[in-house]
Amino acid sequence: MGDTEPEIDGRRIATEARDRVRFEEEALALADQVYRVARRLVGTREEAEDLVQDTYGRAFRSWQSYTPGTNLRAWLLRILTNLNVDRGRKVQRTPDMQPIEEGDYYLANKMVEASGEQVLDQDRVVEKLSQDSIVNALSSLPHDFRDTVVLVDIGEFSYADAAQILDIPIGTVMSRLHRGRRLLKQELAEETIS
Amino acid sequence: MSHTPCDACEELLQGYLDRELTGSEVVQAESHLDGCDYCRRRYRFEESLRQYVQTTAVERMPVGLMEKLTQLRTEP
Numbered sequence: 001m002g003d004t005e006p007e008i009d010g011r012r013i014a015t016e017a018r019d020r021v022r023f024e025e026e027a028l029a030l031a032d033q034v035y036r037v038a039r040r041l042v043g044t045r046e047e048a049e050d051l052v053q054d055t056y057g058r059a060f061r062s063w064q065s066y067t068p069g070t071n072l073r074a075w076l077l078r079i080l081t082n083l084n085v086d087r088g089r090k091v092q093r094t095p096d097m098q099p100i101e102e103g104d105y106y107l108a109n110k111m112v113e114a115s116g117e118q119v120l121d122q123d124r125v126v127e128k129l130s131q132d133s134i135v136n137a138l139s140s141l142p143h144d145f146r147d148t149v150v151l152v153d154i155g156e157f158s159y160a161d162a163a164q165i166l167d168i169p170i171g172t173v174m175s176r177l178h179r180g181r182r183l184l185k186q187e188l189a190e191e192t193i194s
Numbered sequence: 195m196s197h198t199p200c201d202a203c204e205e206l207l208q209g210y211l212d213r214e215l216t217g218s219e220v221v222q223a224e225s226h227l228d229g230c231d232y233c234r235r236r237y238r239f240e241e242s243l244r245q246y247v248q249t250t251a252v253e254r255m256p257v258g259l260m261e262k263l264t265q266l267r268t269e270p
Contacts, residue, residue, distance in 0.1 A: 024267050031263055035255040049259055056263045063268075104204050108239045120239045129243075131250040138251055152212070153244060154251055159214055178208055185243075 023063045027056065030073050037077060037155040040138055041084055041147060051087070055080040071161060078165045081147060104178075107185035114193050128192055137187035145180030148173055153181075199226055203233045211240055 034055065039048040058079050059066075066075050111119045111128060119128065141149060151162040152173075159177075163170045206223040209215040215223065227234050 020268065028260070028263060028267075031260055032255045035259065036252050039253045040251055045253075045256060049256060049262075052259065053262055053266065057266050060266055060268050104207050104240070105236045107243070108236045111239075117235065120235050125239060125242050126246055129246065134247055134250045138247075153247055156248075159212070174208070177212075181208070184247075 019068075020063055023066065023068075024060060026072055027059055027063075027076060030076060031056070033073060033155070034076050034080065037150055038080060038084075040150040040154050041081070043139060051080060051084060054083050054087075058083065073155075074157065074161045074165055077151065077155065077157075078167075081165055101179060101182045102186050102189075104182060104185075106182065107189045110189040110193050129188060133188060133191045137184050137191065140187055141180055141183055145176050145183060148176040149180040149184065152177055200230065200233055203227065203230065204236075207237065207240060210237070211244060 031052065035048060035052050038051050038055075039045065042048050042051060055076060059076055066072065108120060111125075118124065138146065138149070147166060148162060151157045151165060152159070157165065159170050159173045162173045162177075166173070168176075203223060203226045206215060206219055209219065210223045227237060
């Protein structure tokens with residue numbers, strides 16, 4: 001009340017600086033998790049690094065549009081997925097015909113067919129599927145499916161968070177996830193069994 | 195092997211593994227799984243596949259990136 005204007009200004013500036021530093025520190029603490037999602041959304045490590053740097057550059061500039069207490073990781077990923085689209089990721093021609101999808105149990109059934117029911121034991125699954133085959137299968141998915149699968153399966157986001165990040169309805173997240181995972185399993189079956 | 199209940203079980207697979215089913219759907223899935231060895235094995239397979247995808251597809255941040263990000267901070 002008795003404060004003079006320069007004092008109020010000074011306090012406001014100090015509060016803002018403190019909030020900004022806290023924001024920057026919280027955002028940086030999530031960098032590893034942001035990177036691991038980025039890495040699976042793009043083809044190379046270099047692209048992922050660039051994308052994460054652009055994301056943090058933008059986040060630091062527009063930190064005031066983040067609402068404290070909300071999901072900061074989702075907020076960062078929203079910037080990242082938008083930048084990824086803006087950067088003109090290779091436009092993928094939508095196939096005239098959607099690939100025929102096999103059911104959810106397709107890979108499991110194929111593995112059983114090839115080597116018997118015991119192949120479904122956890123350790124055997126890992127033996128049969130190489131790390132490369134998983135990474136390749138993920139990168140072969142059409143973008144829309146891959147974005148959703150990566151956010152939910154690698155980023156461990158809920159359907160609701162993924163919907164917000166990609167700006168699509170939850171129902172679309174569910175169907176893209178479902179179809180994306182089926183395609184992933186088909187790809188793995190082809191690579192692994194054949 | 196009867197297909198109808200197993201098809202219904204397969205339908206619920208995704209939501210079940212993602213823990214996004216409603217209470218009554220969880221009951222439906224679990225009561226089928228309790229009695230069906232075929233689906234139980236496949237659910238377990240899907241669960242380990244999902245964990246495996248998660249662990250194998252994760253790549254740690256390259257050395258040096260954190261420093262580059264820190265330099266982007268706006269503070270003086």
